[in-house]
Amino acid sequence: MSTKKRKALGRGLEDLFSATGSDVPEDTTGIHGQEEEIPVSKIVVNPFQPRTDFDDTAIVELAESIRHQGLIQPIVVRRSGEVYQIVSGERRFRAMGRLGWERIPAIIRTSISDQKMLEIAIVENVQRVDLNDIEKGISYKRLLEECGLSHKELSERIGKSRSAITNCMRLLKLPAFVQDLVRKSEISMGHARALLSLEHAEEQVALAKEIVEKGLSVRAVEERVAANKQKPTPAKRSASALTETATHCVEQWKEAFGSSVSLKELSQGRVAVQVVFSSQEEFARSSQQITKASSHEK
Secondary structure (H helix, E strand, C coil): CCECCCCCCCHHHHHHHHHCCCCCCCCHHHCCCEEEEEEHHHEECCCCCCCCCCCHHHHHHHHHHHHHHCECCCEEEEEECCEEEEEECHHHHHHHHHCCCCEEEEEEECCCCHHHHHHHHHHHHHCCCCCCHHHHHHHHHHHHHCCCCCHHHHHHHHCCCHHHHHHHHHHHHCCHHHHHHHHCCCCCHHHHHHHCCCCCHHHHHHHHHHHHHHCCCHHHHHHHHHHHHHCCCHHHHHHHHHHHHHHHHHHHHHHHHCCEEEEEECHHHCEEEEEECCCHHHHHHHHHHHHHHHHHHC
16 A cells, blocks of 8 residues: 655644644644554444435545555544544545455544544535535534534634525525435525525425526526515415405494494404494394394395
8 A cells, every 4th residue: 555645634624633632733643643554344434424425436536546646644533442433534434445455544543522523524524525505504503503613613613704604504494305406406505595585485496496497597586586575475465355355344334233343354364353332232233133134135
């Protein structure tokens, strides 16, 4: 196995490893940990790995690169009983497995907690360019909620602006169908952000399907969304019409009974009518009028 000069880890990973008590100079062999060649049979993946989808084509390409260039940077593991759990470098581990390597160069760490394992795994994924915006949003959310980072700390840790972090996390409010389209790159983040302005999930799904079918641009979608906001919904039109009809009836009842009649609009287009009689005699007289009117109509 050939090796070349070790490359430094990403800025975010340097910070994380430093937080566990180690500096990360240009040569990663300077990490507080011993570099050894470990049998593949004793290495297991990070149990906190947030990424479940590994691009086979990319792994094959990485394997070919390692075959010709050698392993530039060893994986990092921690000892757990009789096995070693991967802290950083699962893609390299998979690539070397494809090459049939029986032993893999690894730096062994002993002072990494479960939470730090999770944090390192997420940051390593976030720093990769092939993560889609939904995967980024999920990773950002986990770093905030499970690792207890503030937005400021997260921004500094991964080198992204707070607005970029917020925009990715907002995409998680979209229906699963729309999120899947973003994952597959069938619609862009610009499309997805425009869809967020629609109030109902069924509207978001319907327009997302149209984006894919008709190849709508982000600008076209934004215009559609803006136009949609200016239209009253069917529910609002129905409620308005019902209120207008009910108001007309109230005026007729006032004239017929001479009583105090009020109308109250309820939710979902419903209305309530209140009739106040000055006495029981007035109530009885009005009831008789209603009865006579009903009998006459029959």
